[in-house]
Amino acid sequence: MFSSLFETTFSLNDLWFMLKGAGVTLALTGWAVLGGTLLGVAFGVVRAVAPWWVNAPLGAVLDVFRSIPLLIQLVLANSFKTIVGIHWSPFTVGCVVLALYMSAYCTEIVRSGFLAVPATTRRAARSLGLSYRQDLTEIVFPIALRVALPSWIGLTLGVMKDTAMVWWIGVVELLRSSQVIVTRIQEPLFVLSIAGLIYFLMSFPIARLGARLEKRWREND
Amino acid sequence: MNYTFHWLPAFRALPEMLAGALVTLEIAVLSMLLGVFFAVLLAVASSSSYRSLRALAATWVELARNTPSLFQIYMAYFGLGSLGIHLDSFVALLAGITFNNAGYLAETFRGGLRAVPQTQVRAARSLGMGQVQAFRLIVLPQMFRIVFYPLTNQMVWAILMTSLGVIVGLNNDLTGVTQELNVRSFRTFEYFALAAVIYYLLAKLVTISARLMAWRLFRY
Amino acid sequence: MSIEIQDVHKSFGSLEVVKGVTMTVEKGEVVSVIGGSGSGKSTLLMCINGLEPINSGRILVDGTDVHARGTDLNKLRRKIGIVFQQWNAFPHLTVLENVMLAPRKVLGKSKAEAEAIAVEKLSHVGLAEKLNVYPSRLSGGQQQRMAIARALAMSPDYMLFDEVTSALDPQLVGEVLDTMRLLSAEGMTMICVTHEIAFAREVSNRVAFFHKGRIHEIGPPAQVIGNPQQPETVAFLKSVL
Amino acid sequence: MSIEIQDVHKSFGSLEVVKGVTMTVEKGEVVSVIGGSGSGKSTLLMCINGLEPINSGRILVDGTDVHARGTDLNKLRRKIGIVFQQWNAFPHLTVLENVMLAPRKVLGKSKAEAEAIAVEKLSHVGLAEKLNVYPSRLSGGQQQRMAIARALAMSPDYMLFDEVTSALDPQLVGEVLDTMRLLSAEGMTMICVTHEIAFAREVSNRVAFFHKGRIHEIGPPAQVIGNPQQPETVAFLKSVL
Amino acid sequence: DKLDDIIASGTLRCAVVLDFPPMGSRDANNEPIGFDVDYCNDLAKVLGVKAEIVETPFPDRIPALVSGRVDVGVASTSDTLERAKTAGFTIPYFAFKMVVLTKDGLGIKDYADLKGKKTGSVSGTFEAIALEKDVKAWGTGSFRGYQTQADVFLALAQGQIDATVVTSTVAAAIVKEGKYKGLMMGGDAPYDIDYVALIALRNEQGLLNYLNLFVNQQVRTGRYKELYDKWVGLGTAPDLTVPGVYR
Ligand SMILES: Nc1ncnc2c1ncn2[C@@H]1O[C@H](COP(=O)(O)OP(=O)(O)OP(=O)(O)O)[C@@H](O)[C@H]1O
Ligand SMILES: Nc1ncnc2c1ncn2[C@@H]1O[C@H](COP(=O)(O)OP(=O)(O)OP(=O)(O)O)[C@@H](O)[C@H]1O
Ligand SMILES: NC(=[NH2+])NCCC[C@H](N)C(=O)O
Numbered sequence A: 001m002f003s004s005l006f007e008t009t010f011s012l013n014d015l016w017f018m019l020k021g022a023g024v025t026l027a028l029t030g031w032a033v034l035g036g037t038l039l040g041v042a043f044g045v046v047r048a049v050a051p052w053w054v055n056a057p058l059g060a061v062l063d064v065f066r067s068i069p070l071l072i073q074l075v076l077a078n079s080f081k082t083i084v085g086i087h088w089s090p091f092t093v094g095c096v097v098l099a100l101y102m103s104a105y106c107t108e109i110v111r112s113g114f115l116a117v118p119a120t121t122r123r124a125a126r127s128l129g130l131s132y133r134q135d136l137t138e139i140v141f142p143i144a145l146r147v148a149l150p151s152w153i154g155l156t157l158g159v160m161k162d163t164a165m166v167w168w169i170g171v172v173e174l175l176r177s178s179q180v181i182v183t184r185i186q187e188p189l190f191v192l193s194i195a196g197l198i199y200f201l202m203s204f205p206i207a208r209l210g211a212r213l214e215k216r217w218r219e220n221d
Numbered sequence B: 001m002n003y004t005f006h007w008l009p010a011f012r013a014l015p016e017m018l019a020g021a022l023v024t025l026e027i028a029v030l031s032m033l034l035g036v037f038f039a040v041l042l043a044v045a046s047s048s049s050y051r052s053l054r055a056l057a058a059t060w061v062e063l064a065r066n067t068p069s070l071f072q073i074y075m076a077y078f079g080l081g082s083l084g085i086h087l088d089s090f091v092a093l094l095a096g097i098t099f100n101n102a103g104y105l106a107e108t109f110r111g112g113l114r115a116v117p118q119t120q121v122r123a124a125r126s127l128g129m130g131q132v133q134a135f136r137l138i139v140l141p142q143m144f145r146i147v148f149y150p151l152t153n154q155m156v157w158a159i160l161m162t163s164l165g166v167i168v169g170l171n172n173d174l175t176g177v178t179q180e181l182n183v184r185s186f187r188t189f190e191y192f193a194l195a196a197v198i199y200y201l202l203a204k205l206v207t208i209s210a211r212l213m214a215w216r217l218f219r220y
Numbered sequence C, D: 001m002s003i004e005i006q007d008v009h010k011s012f013g014s015l016e017v018v019k020g021v022t023m024t025v026e027k028g029e030v031v032s033v034i035g036g037s038g039s040g041k042s043t044l045l046m047c048i049n050g051l052e053p054i055n056s057g058r059i060l061v062d063g064t065d066v067h068a069r070g071t072d073l074n075k076l077r078r079k080i081g082i083v084f085q086q087w088n089a090f091p092h093l094t095v096l097e098n099v100m101l102a103p104r105k106v107l108g109k110s111k112a113e114a115e116a117i118a119v120e121k122l123s124h125v126g127l128a129e130k131l132n133v134y135p136s137r138l139s140g141g142q143q144q145r146m147a148i149a150r151a152l153a154m155s156p157d158y159m160l161f162d163e164v165t166s167a168l169d170p171q172l173v174g175e176v177l178d179t180m181r182l183l184s185a186e187g188m189t190m191i192c193v194t195h196e197i198a199f200a201r202e203v204s205n206r207v208a209f210f211h212k213g214r215i216h217e218i219g220p221p222a223q224v225i226g227n228p229q230q231p232e233t234v235a236f237l238k239s240v241l
Numbered sequence E: 001d002k003l004d005d006i007i008a009s010g011t012l013r014c015a016v017v018l019d020f021p022p023m024g025s026r027d028a029n030n031e032p033i034g035f036d037v038d039y040c041n042d043l044a045k046v047l048g049v050k051a052e053i054v055e056t057p058f059p060d061r062i063p064a065l066v067s068g069r070v071d072v073g074v075a076s077t078s079d080t081l082e083r084a085k086t087a088g089f090t091i092p093y094f095a096f097k098m099v100v101l102t103k104d105g106l107g108i109k110d111y112a113d114l115k116g117k118k119t120g121s122v123s124g125t126f127e128a129i130a131l132e133k134d135v136k137a138w139g140t141g142s143f144r145g146y147q148t149q150a151d152v153f154l155a156l157a158q159g160q161i162d163a164t165v166v167t168s169t170v171a172a173a174i175v176k177e178g179k180y181k182g183l184m185m186g187g188d189a190p191y192d193i194d195y196v197a198l199i200a201l202r203n204e205q206g207l208l209n210y211l212n213l214f215v216n217q218q219v220r221t222g223r224y225k226e227l228y229d230k231w232v233g234l235g236t237a238p239d240l241t242v243p244g245v246y247r
């Protein structure tokens, strides 16, 4: 079987096909992260400051997204949109579900970043005459950002990897495109290794960057 | 909306699905036990003085963390399969999730170890405890508390990941059963909605029992 | 021009922490507040600049009722500098930026103006060399002095100090107390909550002894510290000396 | 029966922290060590019970060379109790369990025996009421007293104290010092690193002043504290008094 | 209705299974080819629109249709009564006979030899349901359902399973291609003839009517035979009528 590593029928064409798949993976990731982050920041701020009767229901709803397999969420969303008659492509459904999924995690990251700012620091800001809004924009957001960014990077990479599940509802992304080629040329180990390598190359450098940032900032505090 | 829900057949399938949930739970628990075992080995290996051991541990951890778990499971089945290593679907899924768990938990454990202050070891050693005693009696219990929460999170993750077994032909776990029911009748929404509820309850079961356990275990 | 505290009561939930305190601090005076842990000293300071609401009584700062509806607290607080026990450096800003922030955002000064003020105040507290350093690189004493400079940059009429030295290593206490001595010599009106009895004796016009939310004794240091009348004061002084 | 420190040198990497210290502490003696931050006091204590290796010189405890190959350090350490500046309570064990742990696991005592010892030592330091509480519920002073009881439970011949009060609130310092006074009155051999000059003067037979890794002055308190000879000693005493 | 929508939109989206040669597969450029692909193109041509091939694994055909991802399924779909509760079927456009596909050296010569063996097929397909029923009845051996046809062949080639049941056309194509090492036929499977039909939404009578006529025309004009010869070759194109009943 190893001989296939050397005399393969895998062509440049196939590599191109997989790279297109990787492009879809990145596009999905991009939209999901954009939507997930916007929603996550909004929800996160609400969860950090709102009274419990807003906070608790919101937390419970978001918790649902973290307690059900993404695969099932995708299937459900895909069939639900048909039932209610929305005409979205599987790609759109994938983006929306991933964005909601990401927002559920992002909310908690934002919230804990927010709560990581010591009350005493905020009190100091207020006692200098800064208004509540200035306190938020000048003190809380910047500090929370440093706390949250490393986890946010981790989350983004997680979502990038989770896009693999979107093939189930019919989107040909990186993993699915490699399966297509496996079907044709029957060299699963070789083709899958290439897919794995592409995932790794998309994820590892950013993961390293995140780790570096985290360390740098921790030293600064 | 011109869709008529057929809930009755879904509810009739409930016993079958609950049996699937049991398999799901079984895989998740096994993968956690094995995952913790390998994670400890990895954490030890990554601080070992042998370069090859450190490299092996680093490779495992980075691969587990930087490729999709779906990919890992597919690899465990068809990737290993093409090397002539035939894992049963159940075993392949278990292997894939264990691989993933171990990679994440190894990092958790390393962080947990670092989080126990060195002064604790110093205090223990100055009472005459040996290195192993200090680790077992002082460091380990404190580390356990630190990693407990990440550990339960990983357990929930493991449950959610079992849903991917269906791509390697596993058809007796919750998702497998649900998909079998689905492809026979194509009442997709009804069956999967029911599955979602069961997964949710499983996840809650884990978090709530973890909370109770933490409350019992960590009185300090 | 004064801070007038009139029969102030303050509770957290059902716990009454300040139980009817009356005290006036005249412009130019230095008043030290001493007393056991949990006696309500910090809480009182926070009521003075409106960080905590009060339950009854009044606090007048230059005649303005702090807790009246309609009082612009953000404006009022510019008059009152406060420095806390925990170092409250803004970790994401350099020392210079820490001090420049409020003049720019609250007083609306230009960058150049704010910088000039900040450099001046930082030099005043002996931090001219640390302008572009992040607070994490400062010692505790330096952080506290930075916090003082930050408060001074608003040109406050009053300064409140809440045990600013009690989280410091013994060797760093001196430099912070020196800075406070300097301020009092310059005629700043100050209320200092402190455990440093020697310091209180040296700089204060008056010393107030707090016990369980009430002022038990108030008067010149020679009287309250040198010759206390109340048994609680005697016991407290014995415990900290 | 004594601790003999003979020309000990100790470096961390290229930084020499202890630069040739010689000192003997006789059985029954109380020696206080004073000196500025970073002068190597803590490091020396950790060399005495073998928690840190030394680069040259010798340390003999009751004639046993601590740093000789073949010395059973775990056994040696039973003789030497040590209490650190940072509270080293084991947070996952109750107060009683904290104190029982070493007698049980190191000395192999039965549970009942260990408990009897622990209760006795905890009563001795005034914590008889807190047996089943977790350390997080104790004040800093109580935690330090528990640490002392924990060391005492091993029936050590020597006790080393490393600035045990310097992380405490002023009000809690007294209770810990009282416990140490009690021990010294009972004839325990002690080396106390401390910033509490009054305490050092009161309890010590001798005081050693450390400066940059060397002993600059050593002698009876009346001499070293009352009438220091070296300019560094004078400067240091001025800064902490 | 749907028929108008398709004509108005200018594209016809067909669900086609592309790991199922000769009905559907991909060429060296990873472009879709096969009997079903051509069939869809023919349909698009008569409708006067452009064809868009949407790849769907077997279990995903009806979900794809129902969830609106495709307009029709040209995807070798057996016209079972269970499925007809969800999707609308045309008259048959093709018919399969099922055979056992196995690996040499396992000694499986006919369907009865499957007893006690590890078998597998594509989840939810006509023959998967039949095979699983028999495996259950035998009480020994195992059945495993995969999500794509490719995974089944892969599992068979790698030895994860010992045998599967597939349509004779696919089996012939796969064995002939020789991509999977050592696969061989293992005799006929004793199932009914698997009539497969085009699918469309159950309530789109207009479209279904059009499709029925189109299937009829494909046979009448000889296009059906032409495509059969092009993609399947051997023998004659299956008879699409069921003797003794009206359809
Ligand atoms: N935000 C709060 N909510 C509830 N109780 C509080 C709050 N802040 C302070 N307290 C309680 O009010 C009492 C007085 O606290 P305060 O901080 O004013 O005391 P203090 O005199 O400053 O003591 P210390 O010397 O320890 O700083 C304490 O019992 C404290 O627990
Ligand atoms: N583990 C270590 N690695 C490297 N340097 C160290 C280590 N421990 C201490 N040092 C350095 O050795 C020097 C002496 O430290 P030591 O803790 O003995 O001083 P100290 O006299 O106890 O001071 P303090 O009064 O602040 O406790 C310091 O400069 C310190 O930074
Ligand atoms: N072995 C196979 N994949 N056969 C494909 C045929 C699918 C079958 N006609 C069905 O619709 O269920």
Ligand SMILES: [Mg+2]
Pocket (backbone or CB within 6 Å): C041, C042, C043, C162, C163
């Ligand atoms: Mg206070």
Ligand SMILES: [Mg+2]
Pocket (backbone or CB within 6 Å): D041, D042, D043, D162, D163
């Ligand atoms: Mg020290």
